[in-house]
Amino acid sequence: MIKRVANRCLVVAMVASALTSVPAAAHRLRAAGEAVSVADSDVYVTPTRDWNKLDGNAGKRTELWTLDGEQLNAITFFGGIKAGDALVKERDKKRDPLPKFSTSTLLIEVPELLEGTYRTYKDIGAFELLSINPAPFLGNEGIEFTFEYLDADQLTRKGEARAAIIDGELYMAVFDAPRLHYFDLGVPDFRTVADSATLR
Amino acid sequence: MAKTRRLVACAMLAWAAAPTVSYADTAPLPPPYEGSYQPRGVDEVGLWQEDDESERRLAASQVVIRDEALTAYVKDVLCRTVGSDRCQATRIYVVREPTFNATMSPNGTMRVFSGLLLRMRNEAELAAVLGHEFGHFEARHTVSLFKAHRSGSDLLAWGALLASMAPSRDVNRTYRDLQVSIYGNLFRYSREHEREADLLGLGYLNAGQFRPQAASEVWQNLMAEIAASANVRGLRKPDFKTVAFTASHPPQGERAQYLAELADPVGAARDDGSARYREALAPWIPIFLEDQIKLNDFGASEYIIAQLAKDGWTADLWFARGELFRTRGNQRDLVHAVEFYSNAIALDGSMAEAHRGLGLSLLKTGQQAAGRAALQTYLQLKPGADDASMIRLMVPAE
Numbered sequence: 001m002i003k004r005v006a007n008r009c010l011v012v013a014m015v016a017s018a019l020t021s022v023p024a025a026a027h028r029l030r031a032a033g034e035a036v037s038v039a040d041s042d043v044y045v046t047p048t049r050d051w052n053k054l055d056g057n058a059g060k061r062t063e064l065w066t067l068d069g070e071q072l073n074a075i076t077f078f079g080g081i082k083a084g085d086a087l088v089k090e091r092d093k094k095r096d097p098l099p100k101f102s103t104s105t106l107l108i109e110v111p112e113l114l115e116g117t118y119r120t121y122k123d124i125g126a127f128e129l130l131s132i133n134p135a136p137f138l139g140n141e142g143i144e145f146t147f148e149y150l151d152a153d154q155l156t157r158k159g160e161a162r163a164a165i166i167d168g169e170l171y172m173a174v175f176d177a178p179r180l181h182y183f184d185l186g187v188p189d190f191r192t193v194a195d196s197a198t199l200r
Numbered sequence: 201m202a203k204t205r206r207l208v209a210c211a212m213l214a215w216a217a218a219p220t221v222s223y224a225d226t227a228p229l230p231p232p233y234e235g236s237y238q239p240r241g242v243d244e245v246g247l248w249q250e251d252d253e254s255e256r257r258l259a260a261s262q263v264v265i266r267d268e269a270l271t272a273y274v275k276d277v278l279c280r281t282v283g284s285d286r287c288q289a290t291r292i293y294v295v296r297e298p299t300f301n302a303t304m305s306p307n308g309t310m311r312v313f314s315g316l317l318l319r320m321r322n323e324a325e326l327a328a329v330l331g332h333e334f335g336h337f338e339a340r341h342t343v344s345l346f347k348a349h350r351s352g353s354d355l356l357a358w359g360a361l362l363a364s365m366a367p368s369r370d371v372n373r374t375y376r377d378l379q380v381s382i383y384g385n386l387f388r389y390s391r392e393h394e395r396e397a398d399l400l401g402l403g404y405l406n407a408g409q410f411r412p413q414a415a416s417e418v419w420q421n422l423m424a425e426i427a428a429s430a431n432v433r434g435l436r437k438p439d440f441k442t443v444a445f446t447a448s449h450p451p452q453g454e455r456a457q458y459l460a461e462l463a464d465p466v467g468a469a470r471d472d473g474s475a476r477y478r479e480a481l482a483p484w485i486p487i488f489l490e491d492q493i494k495l496n497d498f499g500a501s502e503y504i505i506a507q508l509a510k511d512g513w514t515a516d517l518w519f520a521r522g523e524l525f526r527t528r529g530n531q532r533d534l535v536h537a538v539e540f541y542s543n544a545i546a547l548d549g550s551m552a553e554a555h556r557g558l559g560l561s562l563l564k565t566g567q568q569a570a571g572r573a574a575l576q577t578y579l580q581l582k583p584g585a586d587d588a589s590m591i592r593l594m595v596p597a598e
Contacts, residue, residue, distance in 0.1 A: 094433060099496050102529055104564050108590050116527065120496040125296035125314060126262070127494075132587035143590060150262050150296075 028053040030065060035196075039063040041079025043138065043171060047198040049189060051075075059088035065193075071153075073177040073186035075193060080169040087117045087170075096120075101170050108132065110163045110170065111145045118149060126150040137164040138171055138199045149181060158183040162194045173197065225461040227402040227412075233285050244343045245308070251307040258309065265294045265484075273480040274312055274326070277473075281327040281404050282334050288582070290337065298491040301420060304333035306342040315362075317481060318488040319421065321507060323473030324414030328401055328459075331514045332415075335400030341393045343346055348389050352382045357444065387446055398459060406464040411472045416460035419452045425503045432499030478511065489520045498528055515548035522557050529564075537561040552581035556591070563594070572596075 028102040030036055030051040035044045039061050054064040056191040058076065065075040069146035080089060083105075085097035111129050119127055127149040135144035142164035151157050175190035177183040239248040255394070258264065265271075271292055279287035290308040299315040310333055320326045356379060363375040399413070405412035423440050430438050440453030449455075485508070489579055493501050501524050509517050522540035525533040541558035555578040562571030576597045579588060 094435060097433070097496060099527065104529055104531070104534075106560060106564065108587060108594070109560065111587075112527065116494050116496055119491070119494045123297075123299065123495075125298045125491045131584060132590045134590050134593050142422075154261050154263055156262055 027055050027083060034179055038065075038077040039079030041077075041171075042200050043077065044198050045077075045148065045193050047189075048196075051189075051193070057089075060085070061085075062088060067186060067189065068182075071178075072182050073190075074175070075190055076174045076176070078170060078172040078174075080166075080171060081200075082169055087114065087172075088121065090119075093164050103168060105165070105170070107141070107143050107163070107165055110143060110165070110172070111147065111161075114161065114172075114174065115147065122152045124152055135162060137162040137173075137194070138166065138197055140164040140166050140199075154159050156180070160190065162186055162197075171199070220417070227399050227406055228466075229407050230282070230400065231404045233283065236289060239306075242381070243347060244340070247343055247346060248307045251305045251309065254305070255291070255307065255309045256310070256378065258295075261295075263295045265296050267294070267484070270294055270480070270484060274317075274330070277323050277326050278310070278330045278334065279409055280323075281331045281410065286338070287335070290334070296491070297496055298488070302329050302333050304336045306337070306340070308337060310334075310337075314484070314488045314491065316483065318492060319504060319507075320477065321421070321474060322414065323477045324405070324410040324412075324470075325418045325421075325472070326477065327408075327410045328405060328412075328415035328418050331401030331404040332397045333401075334404070335397035336393065339396060339400060341391075341397065345390060345393060348386060349408070352386050356382055368424065371556060387448065390448045391443070395455075397456075398450075398455060399462065402459055402462055406467060409470065410467075411470040412463035412467045414472055415463060416456045419456035419459065421507070423452050423456065425500050428503040429497050429499035432502070451555050477524070486516045486520070489516070490523070493520055493524045493527065496527075499522065513543070513547075515544045515551055515554070517548065518544035519551060519554045522554065522561070526557055526561050531565065534561045534565045538565065550581060550583070552578050555581060556585075559591075 010059070030047055030053050032047055032049050035046045037044050040063075041061060051065045051067060054066055054070060054074075057063060059078075061079045061081055063077045063079070064070065067073050078087060081101045083103040084100055086100050088098065090096065090098050097111055097121050101113060107111060113131055115127050115129060118124065128147060130146040130148055132143065132145040134141070136142050137144075142162055144160070144162050146158070146160045148156065148158045155181045157176055159174055159176045161172060161174040163170065165171075173190075173194045175187060175194075177186050225592055240247045271294055274294060275287065275290075275292045278290065278292065281287075290304075290310050292310045292312060294312050294314065294317070297313045298318070299313055299316060300319055301309045301311075301313040302316050305311075310330070312330075316329060317326070320329070359375055359378050363371050402412060402415050423438075426438050426440075437453070440451050440456075442450055443454075469524040489501075489505070489508075492504060495501070501519075505517055505521050505524070518540045522537045522544060524541060525537040538558060538561045541554045541561065545558065548554075555574050559571045559574030559578060562568075562574060572595050575591050578585070579591055579595065582588070585591070
């Protein structure tokens with residue numbers, strides 16, 4: 001009798017552990033000090049504090065990190081968007097297409113590409129680019145820009161991004177957070193991550 | 201047992217034949233004004249309470265365009281449409297959302313989307329849409345639709361209970377038929393509301409000062425825009441006549457047709473107020489156009505620009521067209537963009553953004569020297585531009 005109970009407990013424990021540790025589809029820890037590759041690309045970043053990598057991607061070559069949840073602070077990495085591709089996965093290629101990155105896209109047009117993607121994807125009206133400045137990214141000539149928009153949930157969000165076009169592919173890291181409190185709180189951590197990015 | 205089954209089936213069929221609403225053959229004149237309306241009955245009082253809360257949130261929301269002149273103008277068009285006594289029951293909020301829409305809620309909150317204002321071509325068209333929305337309010341459509349939904353779901357719940365008392369294949373099938381019938385009726389009921397509101401709106405136009413034919417033109421214009429958008433996207437030509445099972449509104453083709461037929465021919469010579477409309481919207485059109493262009497719907501944007509340009513091309517319109525073509529960015533588009541920016545500059549040489557667009561388009565078509573010169577002009581006109589330091593990198597110091 002006791003043995004049977006013990007066996008049952010074992011089975012329950014095995015099932016429970018099988019349910020809790022699903023390695024393929026889960027959020028992951030990105031520990032401080034460890035260099036990791038992002039967005040299935042050759043870009044490596046070394047965070048100085050722990051971040052969460054969220055499961056599920058907006059696009060083929062993207063990856064999402066957050067500290068407190070996607071809606072409060074999020075970094076989206078774009079690891080080599082090819083010419084002819086949209087930044088994120090299109091809901092409907094024919095009926096609801098997104099703006100595409102192309103071979104003729106200039107570095108200075110990257111903010112407009114992100115703006116067009118946000119507006120089209122979220123169906124929002126108020127989006128403003130606040131500043132666009134040259135800044136190296138991944139050891140290449142790059143661009144740094146900030147923006148602000150009224151999101152579909154009617155919360156004003158602010159963003160900062162770094163981008164570079166290397167060998168005809170677009171590399172970018174974008175930080176998004178509510179303008180109130182969270183942007184200023186999280187942006188130094190984003191800058192540290194963006195500064196640590198290297199192309200191997 | 202068999203008798204019970206037959207009874208249940210009969211009862212279900214009897215319920216399924218719910219009454220339908222029909223509308224008049226001609227656009228009725230507006231009903232007499234009965235004074236300020238207050239909600240009656242527990243359902244309506246409840247709906248208004250929820251709506252008051254929602255309006256409180258809207259009033260504080262960032263999405264509302266806080267331009268008193270614009271809001272007052274839209275309100276004035278509504279008052280001239282439905283009469284100054286009726287319109288006092290409403291509050292208007294112009295919201296910055298680049299889609300063709302306006303909504304009216306039970307307590308008199310009217311939301312007018314910026315995308316609607318961009319597409320309307322005169323006061324009469326705006327009056328047609330506002331009159332339609334006001335019609336929903338005056339006829340208390342929200343509360344009757346709410347009651348219809350409740351009765352429908354009650355009926356289905358009782359039907360399920362009765363069906364479970366006499367389970368058989370026949371009863372199951374009858375129950376499924378009942379479900380389809382009730383859902384279909386609710387969607388049809390919503391479409392009847394829209395038709396009724398269309399007719400009420402048209403009634404105001406017929407009896408008022410605006411040209412009632414504009415009501416039909418709103419839908420003709422929208423259909424042309426949808427067709428233009430589908431054409432550029434390589435989609436099949438949209439069908440504007442078929443009613444889908446779940447459609448909440450009648451198809452645009454049907455609306456355009458009955459609104460044209462029921463418009464008072466005597467009113468055709470009336471003023472549609474296009475000059476006043478253009479003047480009132482002038483400060484906002486470039487902003488609404490920018491919102492539209494960045495939605496990545498080339499066909500629709502090109503159509504809207506062409507409509508606005510019917511009254512003459514302005515620097516703002518040429519600039520918007522340049523931006524549209526440069527954003528799509530094919531080599532052939534860039535050549536056109538150069539032409540459009542140049543046209544904008546010819547009309548208004550101080551338009552810094554047009555010089556920027558021209559410069560970037562020229563650079564991308566291989567005309568380096570001319571491109572740099574245009575960017576230099578941009579920097580001279582707008583030295584503190586948000587992207588000035590980036591542009592300076594592209595224009596080597598002389």
